[in-house]
Amino acid sequence: MPHLFDTLIRCVTLIDGSGAAARMADVALRDGRIASIDDAGAIDADSAAHVVEGHGLVLSPGFIDVHTHDDTNVVRQPEMTPKLSQGVTTVIVGNCGISAAPVVLSGDPPDPMNLLGHADAFRYPDFRSYVQAVDAAQPSVNVAALVGHTALRSNHMDRFDRAATPAEIAAMRAQLEEALQHGALGLSTGLAYANAFNAPTEEVLALAEPLAHAGALYATHLRSEFAEILDAMDEAFRIGRHARVPVVISHLKCAGVPNWGRSTEVLDALDAAQRWQPVGCDCYPYTASSSTLDLKQVTSDFDIMVTWSEGAPEMGGRLLAEIAAEWQVDLHEAARRLMPAGAVYHCMEDADVDRILSHPATVVGSDGLPNDPLPHPRLWGAFPRVLGHYARDRELFPLAVAVNKMTGMSAERFGLTERGFVREGYWADLVLFDPNTIRDAASFTDPMQPAEGIAAVWVNGELSWQQRQPTGVRAGRFLPRGAQPAA
Numbered sequence: 001m002p003h004l005f006d007t008l009i010r011c012v013t014l015i016d017g018s019g020a021a022a023r024m025a026d027v028a029l030r031d032g033r034i035a036s037i038d039d040a041g042a043i044d045a046d047s048a049a050h051v052v053e054g055h056g057l058v059l060s061p062g063f064i065d066v067h068t069h070d071d072t073n074v075v076r077q078p079e080m081t082p083k084l085s086q087g088v089t090t091v092i093v094g095n096c097g098i099s100a101a102p103v104v105l106s107g108d109p110p111d112p113m114n115l116l117g118h119a120d121a122f123r124y125p126d127f128r129s130y131v132q133a134v135d136a137a138q139p140s141v142n143v144a145a146l147v148g149h150t151a152l153r154s155n156h157m158d159r160f161d162r163a164a165t166p167a168e169i170a171a172m173r174a175q176l177e178e179a180l181q182h183g184a185l186g187l188s189t190g191l192a193y194a195n196a197f198n199a200p201t202e203e204v205l206a207l208a209e210p211l212a213h214a215g216a217l218y219a220t221h222l223r224s225e226f227a228e229i230l231d232a233m234d235e236a237f238r239i240g241r242h243a244r245v246p247v248v249i250s251h252l253k254c255a256g257v258p259n260w261g262r263s264t265e266v267l268d269a270l271d272a273a274q275r276w277q278p279v280g281c282d283c284y285p286y287t288a289s290s291s292t293l294d295l296k297q298v299t300s301d302f303d304i305m306v307t308w309s310e311g312a313p314e315m316g317g318r319l320l321a322e323i324a325a326e327w328q329v330d331l332h333e334a335a336r337r338l339m340p341a342g343a344v345y346h347c348m349e350d351a352d353v354d355r356i357l358s359h360p361a362t363v364v365g366s367d368g369l370p371n372d373p374l375p376h377p378r379l380w381g382a383f384p385r386v387l388g389h390y391a392r393d394r395e396l397f398p399l400a401v402a403v404n405k406m407t408g409m410s411a412e413r414f415g416l417t418e419r420g421f422v423r424e425g426y427w428a429d430l431v432l433f434d435p436n437t438i439r440d441a442a443s444f445t446d447p448m449q450p451a452e453g454i455a456a457v458w459v460n461g462e463l464s465w466q467q468r469q470p471t472g473v474r475a476g477r478f479l480p481r482g483a484q485p486a487a
């Protein structure tokens with residue numbers, strides 16, 4: 001006799017993604033979706049082809065990594081082990097103004113598009129071809145995508161140190177519109193980066209105009225995360241109001257020693273804006289940032305670790321200050337010789353990260369850099385670190401709140417329909433974890449370590465990770481933008 005259900009996950013502590021407190025339940029899956037949620041012990045074990053005993057474990061929606069740079073990796077390394085191993089079932093790519101599509105390069109990818117790979121990784125002249133490539137690669141996690149402003153600039157401008165002309169803006173808009181037609185979630189910018197910094201606000205205002213009609217959003221790596229952060233937030237809010245779309249501030253932080261302690265002020269500005277328009281932010285749970293090595297961020301105020309360098313490859317893994325001392329040059333000169341390069345900057349303070357992560361408008365995004373040979377540990381550890389270190393050990397917020405910040409709130413904000421909650425009829429993206437042992441194992445010196453305490457992960461109803469191993473099933477798909485995000 002055929003079974004009523006494909007999988008039954010029995011007697012779990014269910015945290016459903018809404019922020020509601022845990023309850024005991026049985027959850028049954030069929031045809032990729034959550035078919036039934038019942039009181040623990042109420043669903044007959046014989047009714048399912050596979051039965052998983054969940055005693056003592058938490059079942060929650062699969063984690064949604066709203067801030068990634070996995071654009072080319074979901075195609076090139078579809079196993080997506082750094083993410084699947086921590087319970088992530090959906091990644092949002094195309095952040096910080098850089099996306100793999102739509103892109104046509106004439107040489108090497110400009111900084112920071114080089115974070116996504118070398119020239120041969122950029123194969124998607126339009127967004128549609130990227131969608132097809134993701135579906136053909138069948139990654140282990142679902143993929144949704146933003147379109148990057150710097151990527152569009154690179155397609156249409158001969159140089160980056162100026163504003164786009166009206167004709168260039170029109171060409172960029174046409175590409176953005178094609179992407180929105182094929183399900184892009186919205187537009188991202190990385191205005192702090194040299195290759196976007198000379199784009200005036202007016203350029204972004206004009207480019208953002210098609211977003212509202214598509215129900216899309218605007219995500220931004222602010223023009224400054226340092227002293228001028230409030231001005232940069234005002235600029236982002238202005239763009240959101242002009243385009244009539246929700247604003248997401250990417251990896252909100254107070255970077256740089258003179259900026260430490262300003263998170264209260266920054267979050268007050270976010271709260272004030274929320275009275276007029278939909279705004280939110282994401283945050284990764286660490287006091288160190290990471291990106292390409294950037295002269296503007298070079299300082300002796302905190303440690304800067306070089307993670308890779310084309311100028312001096314043997315210096316990967318060493319502190320910039322050590323390298324400068326060895327070469328008998330100042331920090332800026334050392335940085336110049338190392339470039340292009342990647343770096344980890346220990347530029348934040350605990351109290352600011354605590355405040356931002358706890359804020360009710362904050363969701364979790366890893367900002368992991370999968371092509372870095374010595375990646376910041378957030379790539380493998382961000383989600384378990386929020387659940388283990390921040391929720392359980394430091395009691396910064398209840399576990400159900402932590403889960404909401406990585407599932408339900410994230411899905412609503414980005415318009416990922418029928419995801420992010422354990423609800424009957426929703427897609428069965430699920431993670432089963434041990435709340436007592438879940439822990440990020442990745443460190444700055446040993447960053448490529450899978451998390452501990454993840455018992456099983458299902459993507460679209462398929463068991464994809466179990467007992468520290470991939471099952472070999474890769475059930476992710478491209479997720480086009482769904483209904484308009486909740487305001």
Ligand code: ZN
Nearest residue numbers: 096221250251
């Ligand atoms: Zn960024």
Ligand code: CU
Nearest residue numbers: 067095096367
């Ligand atoms: Cu980023």
